[in-house]
Amino acid sequence: MTSxxxxxxxxxxxxxxxxxxxxxxxxKKGDLPAYRVGxxxxxxxxxxxxxxTRAKSGHPAVQKTEVTEQPPRMESPxxxxxxxxxxxxxxxxxxxxxxxxxxxxxxxxxxLRSYVGSLDSLISMYKGESDIVSTHLLDGDxxxxxxxYIRKLLVGSSYIVVNLISRTAGLYxxxxxxKQLSGWSDFKQPGLRIANREKGSGARVLLDEQLRLxxxxxxxxxxxxxxxxxxxxxxxxxxxxxxxxGVGIEKAAxxxxxxxxxxxxxxxxxxxxxxxxxNREWIDQVKHILQSEAFQGELRFIQGYDLSKTGRVLxxx
Numbered sequence: 001m002t003s004x005x006x007x008x009x010x011x012x013x014x015x016x017x018x019x020x021x022x023x024x025x026x027x028k029k030g031d032l033p034a035y036r037v038g039x040x041x042x043x044x045x046x047x048x049x050x051x052x053t054r055a056k057s058g059h060p061a062v063q064k065t066e067v068t069e070q071p072p073r074m075e076s077p078x079x080x081x082x083x084x085x086x087x088x089x090x091x092x093x094x095x096x097x098x099x100x101x102x103x104x105x106x107x108x109x110x111x112l113r114s115y116v117g118s119l120d121s122l123i124s125m126y127k128g129e130s131d132i133v134s135t136h137l138l139d140g141d142x143x144x145x146x147x148x149y150i151r152k153l154l155v156g157s158s159y160i161v162v163n164l165i166s167r168t169a170g171l172y173x174x175x176x177x178x179k180q181l182s183g184w185s186d187f188k189q190p191g192l193r194i195a196n197r198e199k200g201s202g203a204r205v206l207l208d209e210q211l212r213l214x215x216x217x218x219x220x221x222x223x224x225x226x227x228x229x230x231x232x233x234x235x236x237x238x239x240x241x242x243x244x245x246g247v248g249i250e251k252a253a254x255x256x257x258x259x260x261x262x263x264x265x266x267x268x269x270x271x272x273x274x275x276x277x278x279n280r281e282w283i284d285q286v287k288h289i290l291q292s293e294a295f296q297g298e299l300r301f302i303q304g305y306d307l308s309k310t311g312r313v314l315x316x317x
Contacts, residue, residue, distance in 0.1 A: 007042065008042060012048065021089075022129065027041065027043075032051050036110070083108055083109060083110050085111075086106075086109050086132060087111075087130040087131050088111055088112065088113055088133075088134075089125075089133045089134060090114075091231075092164075092165070094164055094302075097299065099111035101289045101295050106282055106285045106289075118136055118137045118200065118202040121133035121134060122150065122272070125154065126154060126157075132271055134270070134271055134272075136267045136268065136270070138205060146161065146268060147315055150315075158274065158317045160273050160275055160283065160313060160316040161313070162314065163310055164271050166268050167267060167269060168250045168265070168267075169206060169250075169267045173260050173262060174259060179192065179245070183262075185214050187210075191222065192222060193221075193223045193242075194246060196234075197229075206265070231249055231251075234248050239259045249267075249304060251305075254304070268309070290310060291311035
């Protein structure tokens with residue numbers, strides 16, 4: 001029966017042929033009722049059909065006068081329909097830990113995770129589709145992380161930038177480093193095969209900026225056009241011998257095994273939040289979480305994380 005069927009946000013995105021961020025935006029605005037099962041958000045088939053019916057009639061928003069005969073869902077207070085969703089973008093594990101603390105310590109809000117890259121995260125914030133975005137984008141001309149991109153993409157907006165972590169980025173190479181790679185200039189080496197990241201990810205921007213600064217044409221690198229969506233996949237391609245090198249963070253190299261890691265740069269992984277009057281309360285609470293011993297204690301023993309700036313406000317308009 002339809003009443004027994006529910007969908008994940010990924011399944012909803014495929015069914016409606018929209019992005020997952022748009023699905024989160026519909027949930028955030030209350031147009032698409034959702035609830036949490038474990039760490040997943042789910043939408044009942046009946047609610048999806050009701051939304052599609054409203055959309056076809058030209059009124060996709062939930063009408064306040066709408067009456068339903070369905071019994072109310074039994075949800076925890078944290079998941080009640082009166083709570084506002086906070087969409088958190090990014091792929092690092094530290095964001096999942098942060099979401100857990102927000103769920104416990106920020107009443108009236110429920111965190112939703114969206115696993116997209118740094119550039120797409122900032123674009124989603126500009127479009128009003130996300131609330132807390134993570135970014136680690138290197139500007140090769142200045143050597144500065146994040147702020148040059150934030151200033152350009154969020155022009156006209158008031159925002160605050162807070163450090164989440166710093167972490168080491170570099171090269172994944174096959175065990176024993178048979179190609180004898182040691183730095184960015186080695187991408188000139190003929191016949192080199194790379195496992196690359198998707199456009200807009202911090203690792204892809206890091207690679208492209210370094211290739212530009214070193215005068216290396218990316219089209220001459222085997223596998224450059226083939227894209228993976230996370231650090232683990234890149235490391236796995238190198239470990240399996242399908243690629244000679246990949247760009248990523250140290251933590252993934254330790255988890256995958258069978259490869260060596262060459263550290264090249266310490267990247268700053270920051271959070272961006274828009275300074276709107278309605279956001280002021282939860283922004284202050286998120287800052288307190290980032291600076292708390294409870295949160296930092298969970299991160300402290302994860303190899304590859306530097307917490308020396310965690311919770312520090314780096315910039316605010």
